[in-house]
Each structure stands twice: as C-alpha cells, then as structure tokens.
Amino acid sequence: MKNDSLKKIGDKILEYDNILIITHILGDGDTLGSAAALCQAVREQGKNAWIMIEDKVPEYLKFLVVDMCVEELPFKGNYISVAVDCSDMERFPERRKIFRSGEICINIDHHLTNTFFGDYNYVEPDSAATAEIIYLLLKAMKIEISKEAAEKIYAGINTDTGKFQNANTTARSHKIVSELYKTGIDHITVGIKLFQSVKPEKLMLENKIIGNIEMFYDGRGACTVVTQKMLEETGTLMEDTEGIVEILRSLDGVEISVFLKEMGEEEVKVSMRAKKEADVSKISSLFGGGGHVKAAGCTINKDISEAKEMILREVEKELEMIYG
Ligand SMILES: [Mn+2]
Missing domain, CATH: 3.10.310.30 (Diaminopimelate Epimerase; Chain A, domain 1)
Known part of the structure; x- marks a missing residue:
C-alpha cells in the first residue's frame, strides 16, 4: 500500500481526453467539491470530463456541480477514471464496473481505511479534506487554478474541516485556502450556499x-x-x-x-x-x-x-x- 506521486497521477490524467470522475454515495461537500474542482480544471484544459453519480446530489450542494453530472457513461472511447474521497469501492457500489472499465483507475482520498483499490493511488490520511489533495494535484499538473475551481476546493475544505474547527484542520488547510482567496473566490456566497440556506x-x-x-x-x-x-x-x-x-x-x-x-x-x-x-x-x-x-x-x-x-x-x- 504505497502512494504514487501526484505528478505521476497528474501526468496520467493529462494523457487522456476523456476523464470520468467518481464520487461517493450520499455525497458531501468534500467528495462533490473535489470532483467538481477536478472536472472544472481539466475542462478548462480542453478535456472532456464528467462526474458520474448514482444517487441524488443534495440540494444545498447542487451549485457545485452544475452541468457536470451524468448517470450513464458519457463516452464512447477510452477513458481514465478517478475516484475522489472514496475509502473503498463499496462507496460507489453501482459504478464499480464502470470505474474498473477505465483504461487506468485512480484513487485519491484521505480516509485512513482506504483499501488502495486503484491502479494508481494517492491516500493522505492527515489531509483535512480530499479537496486539499486535489489542490496539490492541480499544482503538480501545472494547471492554473481558476476562481471557479478554487471555489469548489474551498467548499470541500470548509465542509470537511467543519468550518476549520475539526481536529483534522492544519496549517496547510489554511495555507491552501489563503492561496484560493488570491483567485478572487466569493467565499461569502459559497458560505451562504453551504451553511445559510436552510429550508x-x-x-x-x-x-x-x-x-x-x-x-x-x-x-x-x-x-x-x-x-x-x-x-x-x-x-x-x-x-x-x-x-x-x-x-x-x-x-x-x-x-x-x-x-x-x-x-x-x-x-x-x-x-x-x-x-x-x-x-x-x-x-x-x-x-x-x-x-x-x-x-x-x-x-x-x-x-x-x-x-x-x-x-x-x-x-x-x-x-x-x-x-x-
Ligand atoms: Mn472527505
């Protein structure tokens, strides 16, 4: 159970035109924020990227994934699959086959219990959120992070750290967020959508x-x-x-x-x-x-x-x- 480098994983992703991103069921801000940030960033590089889901996106998180989600495989040709924030393949039971059918399967996560189910894996249990790892991955890919992608990463970190209060919060969480601020993120609106839009x-x-x-x-x-x-x-x-x-x-x-x-x-x-x-x-x-x-x-x-x-x-x- 050894990690591959984010550089190696990033290079693999960039080799493909079709990128399928997999989130876990009962989606939260981190899995959906991570998936959306990756989807956004690689689309900006001209890639054909989609997030595949098998249950509904919670109402309060829909703003993260507008025009990004599909329930059926959206490609004809080869694709690379990337699971984000999933500790094992039971976290996406209906999509296991489609995940495994990617020419290359990548697993990016921060759960201690991760089973290293990908062909390439990057699991960092000390990371407060998978979204932090997505930030590092995009950096390793030398992709300039847009305001849109940054807001999605911010949503992932903000929710998984419990608004920066949980024990998993680190100096790095704050450092990454400070970098995200520099892209001009509208953290007020994101905060309102996440926490102040209660029905x-x-x-x-x-x-x-x-x-x-x-x-x-x-x-x-x-x-x-x-x-x-x-x-x-x-x-x-x-x-x-x-x-x-x-x-x-x-x-x-x-x-x-x-x-x-x-x-x-x-x-x-x-x-x-x-x-x-x-x-x-x-x-x-x-x-x-x-x-x-x-x-x-x-x-x-x-x-x-x-x-x-x-x-x-x-x-x-x-x-x-x-x-x-
Ligand atoms: Mn998470």
Missing part, C-alpha cells in the same frame, strides 16, 4: 430529532435517531439530517455523539463523532464501517432499537477506556 422543513425535522436526544455515560455520550416517519411528517429527506451529529457533539461535556438513521426496516446508518479523546473509527470498523478517528460511520442491518443498543454498547466501552 424551514429542515428546521422542523431538526426540532423533532433534537427533541429525542438521549444522554448517557454521565453526559459524555449523546445519541439520537431519525425515522422514516419523522421524514414523512416534516416533508423532508434523509439528506436534511446533515449536520445533526455535529450538533450533538457540540454539547458541553459530550465526547462521542451518535446519530442513527433508519434507512429501511432492517437498515440503520450510524454516524459518529468524537470531540477530543475518543476514536470512533475503531467502533465503526467493528461493524464493517470506516472513516476517520473523529468522524466515522457504519451500517447495521437490524431494526433501529436493536442497532442502537448494539452501537451504544461499544460506544460505552470506548468511553470506559477513556474515563473508566
């Missing part, structure tokens, strides 16, 4: 979810759930729960926050966040999931109450290790 329905949903918060382990743990019924009652979608797990973690004294999403009768998606001491990627990997030390997730094929019991048991063990 009232989403607030109603949050009200319900937050009303159900349960504290445990002397207030070191906080947990809540969202059910399909709550989505129906408020006319919202699962994507509208974005940010809830961070709200839970923001509570005074909370070290681990857990948010369970009822996707189906026997399918629960779990998101976890740690504040300072805990390692939630350790917990998620017990259930076949992945992620980072301070932000991780997994899927449990049980009903929501059983899933909750299973996960909280492990979370309590982790808290016991720290405070016990």
Whole structure:
C-alpha cells in the first residue's frame, strides 16, 4: 500500500481526453467539491470530463456541480477514471464496473481505511479534506487554478474541516485556502450556499430529532435517531439530517455523539463523532464501517432499537477506556 506521486497521477490524467470522475454515495461537500474542482480544471484544459453519480446530489450542494453530472457513461472511447474521497469501492457500489472499465483507475482520498483499490493511488490520511489533495494535484499538473475551481476546493475544505474547527484542520488547510482567496473566490456566497440556506422543513425535522436526544455515560455520550416517519411528517429527506451529529457533539461535556438513521426496516446508518479523546473509527470498523478517528460511520442491518443498543454498547466501552 504505497502512494504514487501526484505528478505521476497528474501526468496520467493529462494523457487522456476523456476523464470520468467518481464520487461517493450520499455525497458531501468534500467528495462533490473535489470532483467538481477536478472536472472544472481539466475542462478548462480542453478535456472532456464528467462526474458520474448514482444517487441524488443534495440540494444545498447542487451549485457545485452544475452541468457536470451524468448517470450513464458519457463516452464512447477510452477513458481514465478517478475516484475522489472514496475509502473503498463499496462507496460507489453501482459504478464499480464502470470505474474498473477505465483504461487506468485512480484513487485519491484521505480516509485512513482506504483499501488502495486503484491502479494508481494517492491516500493522505492527515489531509483535512480530499479537496486539499486535489489542490496539490492541480499544482503538480501545472494547471492554473481558476476562481471557479478554487471555489469548489474551498467548499470541500470548509465542509470537511467543519468550518476549520475539526481536529483534522492544519496549517496547510489554511495555507491552501489563503492561496484560493488570491483567485478572487466569493467565499461569502459559497458560505451562504453551504451553511445559510436552510429550508424551514429542515428546521422542523431538526426540532423533532433534537427533541429525542438521549444522554448517557454521565453526559459524555449523546445519541439520537431519525425515522422514516419523522421524514414523512416534516416533508423532508434523509439528506436534511446533515449536520445533526455535529450538533450533538457540540454539547458541553459530550465526547462521542451518535446519530442513527433508519434507512429501511432492517437498515440503520450510524454516524459518529468524537470531540477530543475518543476514536470512533475503531467502533465503526467493528461493524464493517470506516472513516476517520473523529468522524466515522457504519451500517447495521437490524431494526433501529436493536442497532442502537448494539452501537451504544461499544460506544460505552470506548468511553470506559477513556474515563473508566
Ligand atoms: Mn472527505
């Protein structure tokens, strides 16, 4: 499991006219921002580049990928495929074959659990966001970063660092952003689109979810759930729960926050966040999931109450290790 250089990866990309970019399902600001920045930058070099998706782009992130997304393979001839922000190929289950059918497959990511599934790989777990790596890649390709591409990179870094507050934020994150500012990015508008365009329905949903918060382990743990019924009652979608797990973690004294999403009768998606001491990627990997030390997730094929019991048991063990 060894990285290839960004120069080598960049040179490979430049050899191709057709570039297929793959994001992970349940897209976030980093995967979509990274994909869009790469797509934008290579299109500016005259390349035929597209982002292939298999589920919907969340409403609040659509501004990043205007006229860039396809659901079918858009090329006839050879292409190179590039997966961004995907720890493994399960993150794009319906597009695995199309990814592998690229003449060359590239994997660019920052998840510790990355499986090095590409022909060429660049994985940097210390990078706050994949978007930072895209910045470095474009530099290695000697591409001048336009304002448009810069705004997409900025969106990726801003969201994955939790507005530069998460533990993954580094001096380099700020340094890259300062370079992005020099291209004339409209950071105010990007910030408004990302964080200040909340629909009232989403607030109603949050009200319900937050009303159900349960504290445990002397207030070191906080947990809540969202059910399909709550989505129906408020006319919202699962994507509208974005940010809830961070709200839970923001509570005074909370070290681990857990948010369970009822996707189906026997399918629960779990998101976890740690504040300072805990390692939630350790917990998620017990259930076949992945992620980072301070932000991780997994899927449990049980009903929501059983899933909750299973996960909280492990979370309590982790808290016991720290405070016990
Ligand atoms: Mn990311």
